[in-house]
């Protein structure tokens with residue numbers, strides 16, 4: 468950078484500083500980074516840490532499935548009441564939407580998902596799930612605790628808020644499409660941007676990972692019933708065998724990705740469910756198969772949907788079977804791909820770098836997993852990132868959705884202060900009218 472451009476930058480900085488009282492140019496870095504640095508210190512005090520850990524443990528002990536998060540929702544409202552934060556409830560059955568700040572625009576949203584998984588916790592510890600067959604194995608208990616932590620930080624520092632932070636406690640992320648219902652109930656009206664996070668058990672505590680553009684795949688589900696004609700296993704000529712037909716269907720489905728997709732475009736089709744027959748010597752009447760498909764654009768998802776149906780029906784017919792295919796659009800709506808706004812990515816790098824140090828902010832590769840946060844990003848610019856919760860004492864990290872899933876609770880204050888910092892500075896910067904959001908991000912698909 469030449470002397471004249473530095474001079475120009477300096478003049479610009481002074482100008483912006485006068486306009487907004489809060490400059491974001493590098494020449495006044497200390498002043499700027501005070502906001503997030505204070506937040507982390509605040510969240511790491513023993514009093515705050517003990518509280519946020521106890522909140523997470525209460526939710527962990529009482530996991531509830533999508534749209535049944537009644538006790539979780541009650542706990543959230545009780546904590547918000549204690550903080551003196553107003554909220555709307557119910558939103559999307561069990562959801563809670565809180566408001567911190569001036570009550571005036573601009574609005575920025577932070578989101579946490581509340582639901583657990585239908586699986587038995589096998590990890591033995593003091594705060595193990597008390598609900599048989601239900602477990603917070605995807606860290607949504609931590610997400611809720613982190614957002615309540617952010618609420619507490621923001622409320623304590625509300626004089627800093629140049630606008631309003633919308634706290635979205637969302638039900639039913641695990642396939643229920645709770646985000647879609649939250650939007651339908653108008654919770655994001657006038658909101659300029661939304662941030663969300665997810666725990667990552669392979670990333671050390673104090674680190675985060677993010678990416679600009681496509682981050683997580685879009686997904687759909689299917690279930691097919693393949694009908695033949697049951698009979699004695701030793702007299703196949705009098706039967707129509709749906710087990711063999713379903714097996715060929717599954718093999719043919721594999722060719723959609725290997726032979727019809729662009730090898731440079733990532734797609735997945737997995738059949739995870741195969742139910743048929745119950746005896747060694749009986750050909751059953753029918754077989755039910757089910758699975759999921761993933762892709763990084765809505766267009767490809769729709770193509771896959773069409774081909775999955777054609778292949779199942781066509782391949783079943785080759786073997787004289789009939790097939791019906793259901794894409795379960797009510798119970799398991801399609802998730803769009805999760806695509807991070809470019810402007811918000813740059814902003815995230817800056818703010819999280821100030822909170823936890825630039826070296827702890829990592830660039831990540833896209834994943835074929837999916838997230839209903841993507842519904843928000845279809846409506847307003849949004850940013851989704853991952854936060855380290857790795858249990859340093861564990862021999863090897865236990866993945867999400869494992870019955871032994873475990874997090875290091877020291878991560879909770881990091882999540883709370885990152886959320887709070889991202890929202891606070893977003894509002895400050897919105898007031899300064901620096902364009903943050905790159906509205907064109909969907910073109911990258």
Ligand SMILES: *[C@@H]1O[C@H](CO)[C@@H](O)[C@H](O)[C@H]1NC(C)=O
Pocket residue numbers: 694695696707787788789
């Ligand atoms: C398939 O459907 C046709 C038309 O309804 C029916 O005639 C046939 O018996 C069915 N075949 C099997 C194997 O279910």
